[in-house]
Amino acid sequence: MKGTVLIIGAGGVGSVAAHKCAMNLDVFKKIHLASRSSAKPNAIKKDVKKRWGVDITTHVVDADKTKEVVALINKVKPEILINLALPYQDLAVMDACIAAKTNYIDTANYEHPDKAHFEYKEQWARHGAFKKAGIMGVLGAGFDPGVTNAFIAYIAKKYFDKIKYVDILDANAGSHGKSFATNFNPEINIREVTQEVKDWNKGKWVKTPAIMEKGSVHFTFNYPVAGKHESYLLFHEEMESLVKNFPTVERMRFWMTFGENYLTHLRVMESIGISRIDPVMFEGRPIIPIQFLKALLPDPASLATGYSGKAVIGCIVTGVKNGKESTKYIYNVCDHAQCFREVGSQAVSYTAGVPPVIAAMMVMKGIWKGKGVFNVEQLDPEPFLNTLAKNGLPYKVVNYKPLPAKIG
Numbered sequence: 001m002k003g004t005v006l007i008i009g010a011g012g013v014g015s016v017a018a019h020k021c022a023m024n025l026d027v028f029k030k031i032h033l034a035s036r037s038s039a040k041p042n043a044i045k046k047d048v049k050k051r052w053g054v055d056i057t058t059h060v061v062d063a064d065k066t067k068e069v070v071a072l073i074n075k076v077k078p079e080i081l082i083n084l085a086l087p088y089q090d091l092a093v094m095d096a097c098i099a100a101k102t103n104y105i106d107t108a109n110y111e112h113p114d115k116a117h118f119e120y121k122e123q124w125a126r127h128g129a130f131k132k133a134g135i136m137g138v139l140g141a142g143f144d145p146g147v148t149n150a151f152i153a154y155i156a157k158k159y160f161d162k163i164k165y166v167d168i169l170d171a172n173a174g175s176h177g178k179s180f181a182t183n184f185n186p187e188i189n190i191r192e193v194t195q196e197v198k199d200w201n202k203g204k205w206v207k208t209p210a211i212m213e214k215g216s217v218h219f220t221f222n223y224p225v226a227g228k229h230e231s232y233l234l235f236h237e238e239m240e241s242l243v244k245n246f247p248t249v250e251r252m253r254f255w256m257t258f259g260e261n262y263l264t265h266l267r268v269m270e271s272i273g274i275s276r277i278d279p280v281m282f283e284g285r286p287i288i289p290i291q292f293l294k295a296l297l298p299d300p301a302s303l304a305t306g307y308s309g310k311a312v313i314g315c316i317v318t319g320v321k322n323g324k325e326s327t328k329y330i331y332n333v334c335d336h337a338q339c340f341r342e343v344g345s346q347a348v349s350y351t352a353g354v355p356p357v358i359a360a361m362m363v364m365k366g367i368w369k370g371k372g373v374f375n376v377e378q379l380d381p382e383p384f385l386n387t388l389a390k391n392g393l394p395y396k397v398v399n400y401k402p403l404p405a406k407i408g
């Protein structure tokens, strides 16, 4: 039904999305929020009513089960489904959208629970089925991936004939006061950052050690507003689609800031095996250590109270226009405390939760059109970034200098 949105997932990111939909009632006339149990969606419903006077409807669904999601879609008849559960559920939810002919958006690419590895292969393989069903899927529409893809597409379109070098830099320069916590789902976060690193160089993936290992590649970058922070080379999922969609790119790297305290915790977790993803026997039954660890760590949504400082995410892009090479830096600065005042969240949930709502608006208003599955850089970046700016995530473009070809 036109104007009806169904959000699945009621964690830190799903909460921001529900609030943002409620703040844009001209587009989102009916808001449904579902998760695997009722407590979190109901708490969000209460807060949305208190802050914006808007009633949202909550549901319980197991998004691992395509049939359950199809039944929910058939009940609420959304124009679009925003999947903010975990990457494990992507394929089941996409298949439900194909069956029920409903547009789809997510923010993280598919991962199998038994293998700490993410890639677009299986989601891209559903392009034909989406096309046949006459629906649009937008993959990876959070901040990174998501806005970073749009940033690069925008710079490529506005300033250059072709782009050559890209560095994506993600700094969380905030402080939550806990000895160790992750800013989004701990299980997904730890699986992501402990992987072998890859960067793109002259048409090949080059492998380097994981961030907490000896030989990891890092340097100090002076972020706008946030200042100098140690930034580590990391493989991040947007790189897979970006090198495919911008074949002129010779070098692409992704950098994320980590403090020594965070890395020390990671090393200890790795060495004692508490971040393992394979089952171990505990008192006669199998448990997955990383899932137990998740239960011990702070819920990322709970970090918002008292979180101070900024998150700064952006892209340094070097390209060529009329034979002349130059470099632009495009970035957003997001303040943790400001996000808390607005929607009761910290900046990492906020930067991930606002963009899928704006992407949904683009599809619902017919600004982004297409049948099949798309990554964000394949769609017009300007209306997306401009609407995002009006909804709490503005961007700035400055002239810059390229980062050195060799770092570390």
Ligand code: NDP
Residues within 6 Å of the ligand: 008, 009, 010, 011, 012, 013, 014, 034, 035, 036, 037, 040, 061, 062, 063, 064, 084, 085, 086, 087, 089, 107, 108, 140, 141, 142, 143, 144, 145, 146, 183, 184, 185, 186, 188, 300, 301, 348, 351, 352
């Ligand atoms: P949380 O763990 O806080 O929330 C996940 C939500 O999904 C919870 O409500 C959870 O329920 C629910 N859920 C989990 N499994 C199922 C299931 N089988 N059926 C229905 N609901 C389920 O995660 P975050 O909010 O931190 O992250 C959400 C997503 O956003 C993740 O995929 C993450 O990778 C992505 N993300 C993307 C970013 C980007 O910039 N692109 C940045 C940050 C995150 P319960 O609480 O009961 O387990």
